[in-house]
Amino acid sequence: MPEEAPAPLRIAVIGFDHWYAAIPFARRVAADPAARLVALVDRDPARTAHVAHLTGCTRTSTDPATVLSDPDVDAIACFTSVDQNPELCVAAARAGKHIVSVKPLALTLADADRVVAEVERAGIVFVPSESRHTSPLALRLRELLDSGRLGEPRAGTFAMDSGLPSAWPGSTEGPGWWADPARTAGGAWIDHAVYQIDRVQALFRSPVAHVTGTVGNLVHPGLPVEDYGHAVFTLESGAVVTVEDTWIAPPGTSSTRALVVGSEGAVQYSTATGTLGFAPKGGEWAFSRLPDDTFDTLDVLLAAVREGTAPRSTVRTARQTLATCLAFYAAVRG
Template sequence: MTAPTRFGVVGLDHWYSAIPLAQAVAGDRRTELVAIADLSIDRANEVAAKTGGPRTTTSYQELIEDDSIDVIASFVSVDQNPDVCVAAARAGKHIVSVKPLARTLAEADRIVEAVNAAGVTFTPGESRSRSADQNQLLHEWVSSGRIGRVTSASFALVGGLPQGWPGATDPGWWADPARVPGGGWIDHSLYQIDRMRWLLGEEVAEVSGRVANLLHPDLKVEDYGHAILRFDGGSISSIEDTWSGPAGGWRITTSIIGTEGAIALDTSTGLVSVMETKGSHKGWHHFKSPSDHTVGLDAILDAATGQGPLATVEDAWENLSATVAFYEAAASASIVAPAHLRDRVTAA
């Protein structure tokens, strides 16, 4: 019998992602949840009670140095993530990371260098959603040419402020500009940037956009952002993400337009629709949408056991680079070309 892949969860700041992954690991025969570390032992114990009672500690380093652990799942705040990921890579651990992987490209460079030097795998937080049934369906439709060449896309997410911990009334570290690169826009746009890079097989060439505080004027990060991205192949995507939505108004809409058809998604109806201009099934067809929720455990295990990664640390770097360019563009009211890792490696 193959030994289970053993996980250590480091940090619970990204609790909304950490808790579901910990529960999935604890409940899967292929994996074992060895320990949970958080600076608050009460939080660690609370999550441990929901996941079969793994060891708990306040020491991140204890888990990183534990030779029995194969995968470090880092759910610390963004400002702490580079140090955790670099230490985990140097200790030979495979890594599941929060999104974004860092606040700056210089911090992200450290992670890329450490991961590649150690030869470990790195699963970006935003890329785990590629394995969701909904995104697998979109990828199948786009890659098969069902809607022709993608010419444009638009995404809009209406949401409210995050919670620092379940039941909390404030956003906590998510709204602290010393700990994050941005607010409501980057919180969700990373998923959409990653998805379009994956669907198109292209990088972002130019970014423009605007940020604002529409509902929370005293917030030190934006509660609203709207970006326009041009990709290498010429297609254009609009990404609007907010923390300024009405209570109970959570909604995501997606539109992908091609030369021979289109795809539309709306979480308020639960439908995915596809339109084709050719073949025997012309016009719009509507289906119940597959789930867009996944912890990505299968993808993490595939990466950690040598079966091939769904995404890499380079993907996480490129996703962050596009968001850095967006904030530069919004601040300067201009169009900004993101940095690309390929160019930085060549220059070095």
């Protein structure tokens, strides 16, 4: 007799503060036969009703405890504001539930360490939402590195420019929690630097030895957090990497670009032009269509739980990413 397919992984989404990630994640879970979206939780019933309409999920609540204590929930995806995340992750780990976590995982290293301890004690899967290792672009970059065509990475430039985030789709109320210093560790820079730092760790494979840089409010002077940040990281390998992230682009626009220079070649990509380019040492640039850099958190979670494939970024990776970000802010404060 043919083997029975494993039961779908039962997932609850807690919080829609980070709606940019939460809503697409919930829709992906609802559409994937290997998963089941069993509950939506948010303090605002109107937000859960909106996502319920998009996904067909009928169970909604304003109380995270209803799913954290439910034995019929296998995993939680937490997309609250950052200040709320550690307690929810600790509770989920203690309940034996796998976790997809908002980025970054905490405001402080002390809170991050609590999450690390509970996740590792429980032996559950933890997927940081800032990690993308199985997207087509990530796989292409890894192939160039692992094949030796880039050689030893020597320098990197990573940048993302966008307008101010919105508190909710279509909202005119401004950035909401993203600009509240009590609810996030920083502004424009950390908002997207977490993605780039995770990628730098994957490509350069060397710890940070020194960091410097600057932050400012170039377009939004009244904002209580920065709208511009530029970091310069010197790695233990001697490589130098810059990470620039801003909210100074025209409203509603966003673009990402990167350049990695190695001892044997270089690769660059840009979402503005939709191209990926590779140039061997002494050669010319050859460009092709930019591979998708889709979020892969659900794929990684399913592979880890169902097949035992260890995520390339873990709770300790997320903790290190936060530590790198906090070191940058400490450096610019002097």
